[in-house]
Amino acid sequence: MGTAQDTPLVFSGDTFTATYRLRASDAxxxxxxxxxxxxxxxVEFPADLITRRDILDGIIGRTTRIEPDxxxxxxxxxxxxxxxxxxxxxxxxNVLFGNSGLKPGIRLVDFTLPETMKDIARGxxxxxxGIRDLVDPLNAAHPLLATALKPMGLSNETLARYASSYAxxxxxxxxxxxxLVDQRFTRFEDRVRRAADAVQEANAxxxxxxxxxxxITGPADQIVERAHFAKQVGAGGLMAAPGLTGFDVMRQIAxxxxxxxxxxxxxxxxxxxxxxxxxxxxxxxxxxxLNRAAGADxxxxxxxxxxxxxxxxxxxxxxxxxxxxxGHKTALPAPAGGMTVDRIKTLRDFYxxxxxxxxxxxxxxxxxxxxxxxxDFRARIENEG
Amino acid sequence: MGTAQDTPLVFSGDTFTATYRLRASDAxxxxxxxxxxxxxxxVEFPADLITRRDILDGIIGRTTRIEPDxxxxxxxxxxxxxxxxxxxxxxxxNVLFGNSGLKPGIRLVDFTLPETMKDIARGxxxxxxGIRDLVDPLNAAHPLLATALKPMGLSNETLARYASSYAxxxxxxxxxxxxLVDQRFTRFEDRVRRAADAVQEANAxxxxxxxxxxxITGPADQIVERAHFAKQVGAGGLMAAPGLTGFDVMRQIAxxxxxxxxxxxxxxxxxxxxxxxxxxxxxxxxxxxLNRAAGADxxxxxxxxxxxxxxxxxxxxxxxxxxxxxGHKTALPAPAGGMTVDRIKTLRDFYxxxxxxxxxxxxxxxxxxxxxxxxDFRARIENEG
Numbered sequence: 001m002g003t004a005q006d007t008p009l010v011f012s013g014d015t016f017t018a019t020y021r022l023r024a025s026d027a028x029x030x031x032x033x034x035x036x037x038x039x040x041x042x043v044e045f046p047a048d049l050i051t052r053r054d055i056l057d058g059i060i061g062r063t064t065r066i067e068p069d070x071x072x073x074x075x076x077x078x079x080x081x082x083x084x085x086x087x088x089x090x091x092x093x094n095v096l097f098g099n100s101g102l103k104p105g106i107r108l109v110d111f112t113l114p115e116t117m118k119d120i121a122r123g124x125x126x127x128x129x130g131i132r133d134l135v136d137p138l139n140a141a142h143p144l145l146a147t148a149l150k151p152m153g154l155s156n157e158t159l160a161r162y163a164s165s166y167a168x169x170x171x172x173x174x175x176x177x178x179x180l181v182d183q184r185f186t187r188f189e190d191r192v193r194r195a196a197d198a199v200q201e202a203n204a205x206x207x208x209x210x211x212x213x214x215x216i217t218g219p220a221d222q223i224v225e226r227a228h229f230a231k232q233v234g235a236g237g238l239m240a241a242p243g244l245t246g247f248d249v250m251r252q253i254a255x256x257x258x259x260x261x262x263x264x265x266x267x268x269x270x271x272x273x274x275x276x277x278x279x280x281x282x283x284x285x286x287x288x289x290l291n292r293a294a295g296a297d298x299x300x301x302x303x304x305x306x307x308x309x310x311x312x313x314x315x316x317x318x319x320x321x322x323x324x325x326x327g328h329k330t331a332l333p334a335p336a337g338g339m340t341v342d343r344i345k346t347l348r349d350f351y352x353x354x355x356x357x358x359x360x361x362x363x364x365x366x367x368x369x370x371x372x373x374x375x376d377f378r379a380r381i382e383n384e385g
Numbered sequence: 386m387g388t389a390q391d392t393p394l395v396f397s398g399d400t401f402t403a404t405y406r407l408r409a410s411d412a413x414x415x416x417x418x419x420x421x422x423x424x425x426x427x428v429e430f431p432a433d434l435i436t437r438r439d440i441l442d443g444i445i446g447r448t449t450r451i452e453p454d455x456x457x458x459x460x461x462x463x464x465x466x467x468x469x470x471x472x473x474x475x476x477x478x479n480v481l482f483g484n485s486g487l488k489p490g491i492r493l494v495d496f497t498l499p500e501t502m503k504d505i506a507r508g509x510x511x512x513x514x515g516i517r518d519l520v521d522p523l524n525a526a527h528p529l530l531a532t533a534l535k536p537m538g539l540s541n542e543t544l545a546r547y548a549s550s551y552a553x554x555x556x557x558x559x560x561x562x563x564x565l566v567d568q569r570f571t572r573f574e575d576r577v578r579r580a581a582d583a584v585q586e587a588n589a590x591x592x593x594x595x596x597x598x599x600x601i602t603g604p605a606d607q608i609v610e611r612a613h614f615a616k617q618v619g620a621g622g623l624m625a626a627p628g629l630t631g632f633d634v635m636r637q638i639a640x641x642x643x644x645x646x647x648x649x650x651x652x653x654x655x656x657x658x659x660x661x662x663x664x665x666x667x668x669x670x671x672x673x674x675l676n677r678a679a680g681a682d683x684x685x686x687x688x689x690x691x692x693x694x695x696x697x698x699x700x701x702x703x704x705x706x707x708x709x710x711x712g713h714k715t716a717l718p719a720p721a722g723g724m725t726v727d728r729i730k731t732l733r734d735f736y737x738x739x740x741x742x743x744x745x746x747x748x749x750x751x752x753x754x755x756x757x758x759x760x761d762f763r764a765r766i767e768n769e770g
Binding site for chain 1: 478485605637750
């Protein structure tokens with residue numbers, strides 16, 4: 001290994017860190033596992049066969065902290081050289097967890113970005129303040145309300161009519177259901193045009209500022225095109241599903257100055273990454289910090305108490321990832337997944353005003369006047385403050 | 386719900402099925418969970434609020450089988466209408482497991498494709514027989530041998546020199562390490578050109594048929610371009626990492642008739658989907674059936690007994706997913722992850738001849754003559770047969 005003719009590598013000193021929660025019986029075992037991760041995530045080559053000091057010292061990760069968490073777990077922080085990822089966000093994810101994610105007993109719970117990644121992974125373009133300015137220019141300090149166009153199977157005409165009622169009723173953000181893509185019964189371009197028009201017309205009537213977020217998820221070669229189309233016909237934002245498409249295309253769309261729309265991230269297909277014990281990524285690292293780094297202004301997740309199983313602590317972890325100091329703008333949590341009008345007070349108490357409450361089917365349970373159901377929902381949530 | 390003006394939906398009868406392993410105490414509970422999945426994965430809307438029969442009967446999934454697995458688990462099969470996904474493989478994955486993957490107690494263990502997806506998700510272009518024809522035209526019935534250009538940090542000149550030695554030593558497939566993308570010390574185009582040239586020259590000298598698979602993983606907007614570049618400069622195949630980039634771009638590249646190269650799938654970032662208990666996807670469904678449906682001719686996975694933790698049963702599950710009758714060509718398993726020369730017999734006995742044995746660092750442990758180390762490895766593995 002090594003070879004005299006290679007010019008020695010020069011490193012900038014710019015690094016990024018990953019924090020892993022390890023299952024280990026003592027600090028020595030944790031240090032051994034950490035050392036394995038340092039090698040696995042970089043050279044993936046027996047370190048004893050590497051003679052080049054520049055690779056050993058510069059490419060291989062370095063354990064910078066080992067702390068006990070509980071009796072059987074340790075938290076370790078590893079620093080990686082920015083040079084391992086270049087300016088490639090996909091490779092950044094690969095160095096964070098590409099191979100070690102295949103091993104049990106290792107959970108990625110936090111990370112930072114290198115300086116070189118700052119102009120690649122710029123975080124939310126709008127962020128909490130920017131979204132609030134768009135939908136609530138008077139800054140009323142109320143939680144934002146969102147709903148989805150659904151169910152799959154309705155015609156675009158009917159979906160647009162719903163959109164009109166929702167906007168009229170004071171919903172701030174209307175997104176496509178994540179199951180609406182470009183099917184025979186709901187062609188993408190027709191749907192987006194109709195719903196965007198319906199929302200703009202309702203806004204004009206009501207002097208409100210509702211935003212429509214079409215789902216741009218689709219075949220890999222059509223996503224960016226759909227984002228541009230949506231922008232062109234007046235969508236107010238875009239919905240991405242990074243678990244289905246990879247995080248990088250969301251990052252790319254969020255960073256595209258010609259698109260320049262708010263981005264809402266849907267958690268489809270991301271569940272398994274969080275659900276295992278002592279493996280995968282923490283809820284906060286995945287749906288919080290990573291979503292935000294990859295440009296999500298709003299992150300949808302299934303809240304505690306609904307149809308899903310996330311605990312209060314896991315939901316708080318996501319909120320923390322979206323809001324803690326990282327150098328990126330603060331993003332908005334959008335608790336969802338079986339929100340009902342009855343649960344408003346509990347959710348309002350927990351998430352406060354800086355959240356997007358996403359309610360779906362339950363709006364249709366409140367009677368046949370959808371706009372009135374939205375108004376009632378808004379009144380309930382504002383009065384619970 | 387419903388609205389008189391919508392034209393009723395018409396369904397072709399074409400369906401696809403998903404098989405989930407559920408944690409449930411009895412068949413009634415399993416049926417209830419299955420019913421929830423049928424709704425969650427399609428309309429994601431309270432079924433009692435839907436009055437339209439076409440949506441209730443046609444869009445919502447249908448449980449077609451419930452069978453006990455062990456005392457606390459049931460296997461259920463659900464059929465979904467092809468119309469829910471259209472011709473969109475991303476949406477197909479979304480219907481299979483987008484939301485239900487966020488719930489514990491549900492593991493996706495198998496699936497089939499609808500007829501409408503057959504020209505979208507064509508499976509391996511070459512498959513086992515095609516790859517064997519390319520690298521071993523005499524059909525010697527030996528296992529295939531693969532290695533990786535690594536470690537990260539070496540210059541492209543050195544990596545190309547290694548490639549030359551590996552090809553000369555009789556390695557069938559040389560892939561980039563999955564950590565080599567387009568960093569300052571290993572620019573993509575330069576690396577691919579040099580390594581492809583080195584392998585072609587070695588093939589010309591030896592009359593062998595070694596194939597070089599560069600790693601085309603990278604920023605979302607550069608992957609397809611990299612695939613075309615690699616083809617242009619004589620790469621023999623392509624390595625994708627669907628966990629990092631999404632499965633659809635691999636599918637797209639595999640199905641591209643202008644590229645028409647064998648595809649090797651690397652499992653980076655896919656680990657967490659499999660590692661949890663009673664959640665996520667089974668090893669065979671993810672690294673076997675899904676990899677294959679999305680066009681992988683060769684699927685790399687960490688074998689039992691190496692640095693990783695996959696069991697023999699889990700490895701067999703992957704092999705089954707790659708080889709069972711699905712209508713797609715059979716794909717090749719590539720066990721990896723700490724293969725050593727010492728373990729050849731065990732692995733040879735388990736995987737037989739229809740496998741690609743991927744050995745990395747251990748080749749460098751056998752002395753400084755890399756080509757000789759490859760020849761020794763080949764002799765060992767052929768003689769263990």
